[in-house]
Amino acid sequence: MVKPYKDSASGKKRQVAKMFDRIARHYDFLNHFLSLGIDRLWRKKAIRLIKPYKPLHVLDIATGTGDFAVEAIKLPGVTVTGVDISRGMLEKGIEKIEEKGLSARIELMYGDSEDLQFGAESYDAITAGFGVRNFENLEIGLAEMRRVLKPGGVVCILEFSRPTSFPMKQLYEFYFFKILPFFGKVVSKDDSAYTYLPESVYEFPDGEQFLDILRKIGFKNQQQHKLTGGIASIYMAEK
Numbered sequence: 001m002v003k004p005y006k007d008s009a010s011g012k013k014r015q016v017a018k019m020f021d022r023i024a025r026h027y028d029f030l031n032h033f034l035s036l037g038i039d040r041l042w043r044k045k046a047i048r049l050i051k052p053y054k055p056l057h058v059l060d061i062a063t064g065t066g067d068f069a070v071e072a073i074k075l076p077g078v079t080v081t082g083v084d085i086s087r088g089m090l091e092k093g094i095e096k097i098e099e100k101g102l103s104a105r106i107e108l109m110y111g112d113s114e115d116l117q118f119g120a121e122s123y124d125a126i127t128a129g130f131g132v133r134n135f136e137n138l139e140i141g142l143a144e145m146r147r148v149l150k151p152g153g154v155v156c157i158l159e160f161s162r163p164t165s166f167p168m169k170q171l172y173e174f175y176f177f178k179i180l181p182f183f184g185k186v187v188s189k190d191d192s193a194y195t196y197l198p199e200s201v202y203e204f205p206d207g208e209q210f211l212d213i214l215r216k217i218g219f220k221n222q223q224q225h226k227l228t229g230g231i232a233s234i235y236m237a238e239k
């Protein structure tokens, strides 16, 4: 299992929380800078795909600094709850949501996605942006998402994937393994965070493999929407 800090004996969850605590101050800047702002378009598209389900209560898993929650609030009449295990990321998110005057409709709180403190069938829709790849146990996390989702509800998972065709594959690999770790390290001052990112993406189940896991957990109508030549994907599935 790829973990952020190779010289540490602690479990993946602990390391992931520590890593995001360390980079929280720089996370939003690096996210938008290193993706050239495309990450915003991906979240927008994800929310457009959820809209036909007319959700009122949305849970944003691994919410981090709340960017997906802020996008989800554009759905009519919706309230959003976001959970994360990094207190540093949550602090930045809460600050941002207060600045935007959205505190009445978005609540961010500490919470482990692999052990959600919500009752069964509490939410109409669940979003997760670049989060599930960081779970210590992917299947437990996905099963928890399904448990708290109402029947007929939708889960929308945005994650990096791996382009397969020339020249996107070659360009992506060069950018991901060479350019991104360099800028990530310079700005965040964390040696590992931006080498962990490509390594975790290459270890993570992609495309059909991920759809199979969703099916195994009990989701139905699972689909992949490839984004920007397959750099990222939106996975949608229903309960």
Ligand SMILES: C[S@@+](CC[C@H](N)C(=O)[O-])C[C@H]1O[C@@H](n2cnc3c(N)ncnc32)[C@H](O)[C@@H]1O
Residues within 6 Å of the ligand: 013, 016, 017, 020, 031, 061, 062, 063, 064, 065, 066, 067, 068, 083, 084, 085, 086, 089, 111, 112, 113, 114, 128, 129, 130, 131, 134, 135, 136
């Ligand atoms: C790359 S950030 C994504 C933040 C945000 N969703 C976005 O779209 O920018 C991944 C987040 O997943 C969180 N995370 C990882 N494992 C988690 C878990 N088991 N439960 C809750 N949050 C988790 C990390 O703390 C981190 O804030």
